[in-house]
Amino acid sequence: MSNPNNMNEQTEEKSEKISRNFIQNIIDKDLEEGTYDKVVTRFPPEPNGYLHIGHAKSILLNAGLAKEYHGDFHLRFDDTNPMKEKSEFVDSIMEDVKWICGDLDSEQVYYASDYFDQMYECAVKLIKKGKAFVCDLSAEEMREYRGTLKEPGKNSPYRDRSIEENLDLFERMRAGEFEDGSRVLRAKIDMASPNINMRDPILYRVARMNHHNTGDKWCIYPMYDFAHPIEDAIEGVTHSICTLEFEDHRPLYNWVVQELEFDHPPKQIEFAKLYLTNVVTGKRYIKKLVEDGIVDGWDDPRLVSIAALRRRGFTPESIRMFMELSGVSKAQSSSDYAMLEYCIREDLKMKRARMMAVLDPIKLVITNYPENEIEYLDVSNNQENEEMGTRKVPFGKVLYIDRQDFMIEPPRKYFRLYPGNEVRLMNAYFVTCTDYVTDEDGNVTEVHCTYDPETKSGSGFTGRKVKGTIQWVCAETAEKAEVRLYENIVDEEKGVYNEDGSINVNPNSLTVLENCYVEPALAEAEPMDSFQFVRHGYFVVDSKDSTKDHLVFNRIVSMKSSYRPK
Ligand code: ATP
Ligand code: MG
Numbered sequence: 045m046s047n048p049n050n051m052n053e054q055t056e057e058k059s060e061k062i063s064r065n066f067i068q069n070i071i072d073k074d075l076e077e078g079t080y081d082k083v084v085t086r087f088p089p090e091p092n093g094y095l096h097i098g099h100a101k102s103i104l105l106n107a108g109l110a111k112e113y114h115g116d117f118h119l120r121f122d123d124t125n126p127m128k129e130k131s132e133f134v135d136s137i138m139e140d141v142k143w144i145c146g147d148l149d150s151e152q153v154y155y156a157s158d159y160f161d162q163m164y165e166c167a168v169k170l171i172k173k174g175k176a177f178v179c180d181l182s183a184e185e186m187r188e189y190r191g192t193l194k195e196p197g198k199n200s201p202y203r204d205r206s207i208e209e210n211l212d213l214f215e216r217m218r219a220g221e222f223e224d225g226s227r228v229l230r231a232k233i234d235m236a237s238p239n240i241n242m243r244d245p246i247l248y249r250v251a252r253m254n255h256h257n258t259g260d261k262w263c264i265y266p267m268y269d270f271a272h273p274i275e276d277a278i279e280g281v282t283h284s285i286c287t288l289e290f291e292d293h294r295p296l297y298n299w300v301v302q303e304l305e306f307d308h309p310p311k312q313i314e315f316a317k318l319y320l321t322n323v324v325t326g327k328r329y330i331k332k333l334v335e336d337g338i339v340d341g342w343d344d345p346r347l348v349s350i351a352a353l354r355r356r357g358f359t360p361e362s363i364r365m366f367m368e369l370s371g372v373s374k375a376q377s378s379s380d381y382a383m384l385e386y387c388i389r390e391d392l393k394m395k396r397a398r399m400m401a402v403l404d405p406i407k408l409v410i411t412n413y414p415e416n417e418i419e420y421l422d423v424s425n426n427q428e429n430e431e432m433g434t435r436k437v438p439f440g441k442v443l444y445i446d447r448q449d450f451m452i453e454p455p456r457k458y459f460r461l462y463p464g465n466e467v468r469l470m471n472a473y474f475v476t477c478t479d480y481v482t483d484e485d486g487n488v489t490e491v492h493c494t495y496d497p498e499t500k501s502g503s504g505f506t507g508r509k510v511k512g513t514i515q516w517v518c519a520e521t522a523e524k525a526e527v528r529l530y531e532n533i534v535d536e537e538k539g540v541y542n543e544d545g546s547i548n549v550n551p552n553s554l555t556v557l558e559n560c561y562v563e564p565a566l567a568e569a570e571p572m573d574s575f576q577f578v579r580h581g582y583f584v585v586d587s588k589d590s591t592k593d594h595l596v597f598n599r600i601v602s603m604k605s606s607y608r609p610k
Pocket of ligand 1: 087088089090091093097098099101102285286287316317318319325326327
């Protein structure tokens with residue numbers, strides 16, 4: 045018989061191998077073959093909007109690989125297109141990346157615009173090699189010359205300009221002698237290439253734009269496909285990881301680094317974008333929701349921008365776990381929001397105090413409890429993590445309980461309060477319902493009970509059991525709070541988009557409960573602190589609207605899960 049211990053080792057080794065993704069396999073091979081001796085990755089956002097959960101995938105993938113291989117990770121602002129960029133976004137992106145990664149050194153931050161001089165020199169080098177030329181075709185003519193997917197393009201009549209003439213014209217483009225859009229620098233590759241990206245693509249254009257970093261120094265700007273490989277090469281990036289839509293650009297990426305003769309040129313690797321089922325991620329759509337006032341800014345907790353996820357109470361650990369579960373692949377797929385919810389529950393389960401809160405209060409009066417007496421019960425902060433210690437929770441004659449925990453005429457299998465039934469008040473005593481009071485509309489306003497002092501929680505009472513346990517707060521000492529419950533901003537039944545491309549907005553995506561009561565200990569909670577409210581879910585103190593005088597809690601996630609890990 046084989047040694048079972050040995051077998052264990054084998055399966056462990058095997059499963060470790062299986063779980064490696066295709067990018068790790070490429071890197072392993074590159075290191076083995078000595079193509080690179082150190083791994084350098086980067087996350088290259090354009091500072092033209094807020095980052096969302098899809099970007100988090102790219103950040104964690106790149107930062108994670110750098111860490112795993114003891115290499116470097118760069119945050120590089122791809123700020124080569126001043127038309128769409130704003131420095132406001134530089135700050136928010138920096139904050140988001142710092143949060144997702146746990147930390148970010150200023151030495152890890154790079155700006156593509158710092159390389160404009162080098163990019164210019166690269167263009168000159170291509171001209172000198174006869175690999176680039178200045179073209180005077182108008183945008184429309186250029187489109188005509190480009191050909192189609194089925195037909196090859198035609199050479200530009202300016203393609204055979206001499207190197208001297210090209211150098212002179214390019215220098216004058218830079219000097220501002222030509223109108224915006226009147227001339228471009230193009231690569232000289234192949235107008236008959238089946239890949240349209242290779243049909244003498246534009247490298248530089250004339251555009252008088254003020255740049256947030258370089259001001260008015262430049263009136264020519266490099267195109268993305270030219271700038272990006274140069275940025276990577278300058279920084280010594282080894283594996284330039286991007287999403288699948290750039291696959292067709294890879295031959296051009298390789299052409300640029302090869303013609304510019306960089307040592308150890310970077311390698312582009314594509315992976316599939318992260319999509320979330322029934323969730324709006326596109327910048328354009330989110331912008332519309334913000335502009336139409338449907339959400340309260342880019343960080344509205346119903347959105348999946350990184351700022352919104354943070355405000356909603358997600359943790360970087362939960363997002364990391366989500367990315368690990370969703371994996372890295374070349375195949376397009378869509379992940380469930382429920383999986384993200386599973387991850388945050390898993391992350392907070394052992395780390396957060398479990399507090400009592402009543403969201404839809406009715407009074408519970410204990411008729412045989414002494415008047416004007418408050419006793420302090422010892423309550424464990426987290427029954428599954430004793431290291432979190434205990435706290436004192438006040439208990440008195442008048443409590444609040446949740447409306448749904450009492451029924452006048454209960455259905456079968458309802459084990460909570462109803463006339464004549466006994467339940468446990470969580471962390472306190474058994475109470476039996478003796479009576480109730482209603483208003484003129486028949487709504488219950490008060491429930492009357494008697495309690496049994498023998499049944500105190502933690503006293504070791506074993507006399508009898510009850511089937512229901514409900515949470516409560518002591519009316520005299522409770523803190524009032526506002527609680528916001530969120531649902532998907534999209535009406536899932538109808539699908540994300542209407543025929544006209546607008547979003548099917550769920551009218552019930554936000555429920556504001558103004559009249560909630562929480563334990564007094566929560567009065568000390570600071571913005572971004574999070575807790576479990578037993579039976580209700582996980583909640584975070586809102587970072588924008590909560591104050592000492594008006595506590596606001598956002599529901600991160602309810603306790604119920606529709607996701608089962610495989
Ligand atoms: P969007 O189109 O959603 O606004 P973008 O691609 O325009 O995003 P960039 O700033 O260009 O935004 O992206 C920075 C990096 O993030 C790129 O490498 C891009 O491939 C990656 N990225 C963008 N969206 C996703 C996604 N959904 N999943 C994984 N990576 C993504
Ligand atoms: Mg982009």
